[in-house]
Amino acid sequence: MTVDYLKKAERQPTTGETDTRRIVAEMLEAIREGGEERVRRYAADLDGWSGDIVVGPETIEAAAAALPERLKQDIEFAWRRVRDFAERQRASISEFEVELSPGLFAGQRLIPVRTAGCYVPGGRYAHVASAIMSIATAKVAGVENIVACSVPTDGHGGIHPGILYTMDLCGADHILNLGGVQGIAAMAYGLFTGHPADILVGPGNRFVAEAKRMLFGEVGIDLFAGPTEILVIADATADPRIVASDLVGQAEHGPDSPVWLVSLDRTLAEEVMALVPGLIAALPDTQRKAAEAAWRDYGEVALCDTREEAVAVSDRYAPEHLEVQAGDLDWWLGHLANYGSLFLGEETTVAFGDKCSGTNHILPTKGAGRYTGGLSVHKFIKTVTYQRMTREANRDVAQVMARISRLEGMEGHARTGNDRLEKYFPGEAFDTDAA
Numbered sequence: 261m262t263v264d265y266l267k268k269a270e271r272q273p274t275t276g277e278t279d280t281r282r283i284v285a286e287m288l289e290a291i292r293e294g295g296e297e298r299v300r301r302y303a304a305d306l307d308g309w310s311g312d313i314v315v316g317p318e319t320i321e322a323a324a325a326a327l328p329e330r331l332k333q334d335i336e337f338a339w340r341r342v343r344d345f346a347e348r349q350r351a352s353i354s355e356f357e358v359e360l361s362p363g364l365f366a367g368q369r370l371i372p373v374r375t376a377g378c379y380v381p382g383g384r385y386a387h388v389a390s391a392i393m394s395i396a397t398a399k400v401a402g403v404e405n406i407v408a409c410s411v412p413t414d415g416h417g418g419i420h421p422g423i424l425y426t427m428d429l430c431g432a433d434h435i436l437n438l439g440g441v442q443g444i445a446a447m448a449y450g451l452f453t454g455h456p457a458d459i460l461v462g463p464g465n466r467f468v469a470e471a472k473r474m475l476f477g478e479v480g481i482d483l484f485a486g487p488t489e490i491l492v493i494a495d496a497t498a499d500p501r502i503v504a505s506d507l508v509g510q511a512e513h514g515p516d517s518p519v520w521l522v523s524l525d526r527t528l529a530e531e532v533m534a535l536v537p538g539l540i541a542a543l544p545d546t547q548r549k550a551a552e553a554a555w556r557d558y559g560e561v562a563l564c565d566t567r568e569e570a571v572a573v574s575d576r577y578a579p580e581h582l583e584v585q586a587g588d589l590d591w592w593l594g595h596l597a598n599y600g601s602l603f604l605g606e607e608t609t610v611a612f613g614d615k616c617s618g619t620n621h622i623l624p625t626k627g628a629g630r631y632t633g634g635l636s637v638h639k640f641i642k643t644v645t646y647q648r649m650t651r652e653a654n655r656d657v658a659q660v661m662a663r664i665s666r667l668e669g670m671e672g673h674a675r676t677g678n679d680r681l682e683k684y685f686p687g688e689a690f691d692t693d694a695a
């Protein structure tokens with residue numbers, strides 16, 4: 261394979277993992293021991309927040325009153341699309357019962373988890389859309405009790421009013437003024453609400469993503485949704501200005517957000533590389549600083565000879581967001597395998613999915629796209645099974661089970677079959693020996 265790197269990234273999504281793990285492990289241990297009091301101290305030390313942790317109804321009403329009407333309509337526009345898409349997902353899975361052989365019935369049931377903890381990031385930006393993505397989806401899945409939290413800031417008297425309004429609109433039952441590891445841990449342990457989460461969902465920075473990863477097992481998690489990534493595959497037909505704009509648009513997420521271009525055309529790649537610094541420089545201060553570092557440390561440009569090579573490179577990254585700005589979109593749709601969400605053609609862009617077009621923006625990062633998709637109603641629903649049988653059906657199943665069990669050396673298992681055969685068919689002889 262001949263891949264020519266016109267720009268090679270200094271850092272990879274995994275850079276700095278050891279430090280993050282140490283910090284998060286210490287914080288989780290301290291919260292396990294110190295409970296609510298320790299959580300309050302982290303909120304004060306890390307986010308300068310010493311106000312109420314549980315958000316009351318008057319604060320939610322005040323947030324709704326403070327938001328301009330058009331913004332509320334925009335949030336509802338996004339919410340309706342995300343909810344409708346989630347409803348189609350819910351309708352695409354079903355319960356069933358099948359008679360596998362005469363008298364042997366097996367079935368599948370879909371049972372929502374009881375309590376979901378939804379983390380809404382809010383450090384650098386007010387991630388209103390993230391509140392829709394997790395809470396609306398949990399609601400459609402049928403989750404009975406939804407706890408949500410986000411970063412409180414003094415300037416807003418707690419959570420940003422846009423996030424608060426959205427959390428309430430989408431159906432959050434309890435809302436906590438908590439960000440970071442302390443927010444994740446509080447939801448996992450049911451601090452301040454008395455409702456420990458069965459599953460923790462939502463994106464966040466490296467501390468948040470790592471806290472969820474470490475708590476997995478004690479609670480369920482949706483997926484590893486850390487710092488945002490974008491990969492654009494482009495050929496000679498792509499518009500360099502649009503490709504560069506899309507790369508820079510996601511680089512503003514943070515200094516550790518990977519930005520990758522896989523190009524099938526050298527001229528296009530060089531034009532994009534020439535345009536990116538200017539677009540970054542034109543951003544406001546906070547966004548510029550984040551994007552500059554992201555492009556400098558995590559930016560990569562790979563030049564491939566063939567579409568197959570481009571697919572191989574892209575699948576190796578397994579990017580969170582994948583844009584294709586190239587001809588024959590159906591070919592790419594059919595061949596790409598590892599990504600969180602795919603954006604086909606110049607007419608759509610990652611930011612549409614991020615904010616309001618309907619697909620979920622809580623997506624796998626750091627290569628997790630090799631084994632999972634993004635957040636969906638399925639993550640909140642347990643697919644469980646059941647069975648029942650007639651006595652007559654025991655005739656075959658009990659004998660087979662007993663023979664397999666004896667082959668495995670599991671005599672106790674085998675006897676549960678023999679006991680039934682003796683009870684249901686007294687006097688009959690059965691061959692239940694492994695030999």
Ligand SMILES: NC(=O)C1=CN([C@@H]2O[C@H](COP(=O)(O)OP(=O)(O)OC[C@H]3O[C@@H](n4cnc5c(N)ncnc54)[C@H](O)[C@@H]3O)[C@@H](O)[C@H]2O)C=CC1
Nearest residue numbers: 306381382383384439440463464465485487488513622623
């Ligand atoms: N993968 C996905 O689906 C999505 C990912 N994101 C990502 O979410 C992230 C949001 O990050 P932020 O703006 O930082 O908000 P955040 O809400 O994830 O994190 C803010 C919290 O981090 C904690 N924190 C900051 N520095 C710390 C330190 N040194 N030690 C311990 N805790 C610390 C603070 O307590 C603060 O409350 C970005 O990386 C963005 O790319 C956002 C949306 C979707």
Ligand SMILES: O=C(O)[C@@H](O)CS(=O)(=O)O
Nearest residue numbers: 387389488614615621622
């Ligand atoms: O990683 C993501 O999905 C984000 O890009 C979504 S948002 O831009 O923060 O809404």
Ligand SMILES: [Zn+2]
Nearest residue numbers: 488510611614
């Ligand atoms: Zn984004």
